[in-house]
Amino acid sequence: MNVSIDRANCTSCGTCWDACPAFFEENPDDAFSQVMEKFRLNGDIGKGTAPEDLEACVTDAADSCPVSIITVEES
Numbered sequence: 001m002n003v004s005i006d007r008a009n010c011t012s013c014g015t016c017w018d019a020c021p022a023f024f025e026e027n028p029d030d031a032f033s034q035v036m037e038k039f040r041l042n043g044d045i046g047k048g049t050a051p052e053d054l055e056a057c058v059t060d061a062a063d064s065c066p067v068s069i070i071t072v073e074e075s
């Protein structure tokens with residue numbers, strides 16, 4: 001599953017990394033959400049590939065984002 005975060009519009013609310021801490025984390029510099037390093041796509045902190053066992057929580061995080069900036073699509 002491919003995941004993308006529109007980081008420019010992140011409000012740093014923390015919902016995604018609370019819902020799915022194995023995949024999302026807070027960037028220490030700008031405080032916005034980013035993909036954990038091991039799941040990043042081409043080193044892009046705003047894009048990643050979720051393994052099957054994390055698809056449910058990543059989808060949960062995307063559905064719970066108050067500004068709907070996490071996009072998921074089947075790969």
Ligand code: SF4
Nearest residue numbers: 010011013014016065
């Ligand atoms: S849930 Fe959305 S707005 Fe909140 S930290 Fe995550 S990406 Fe940013």
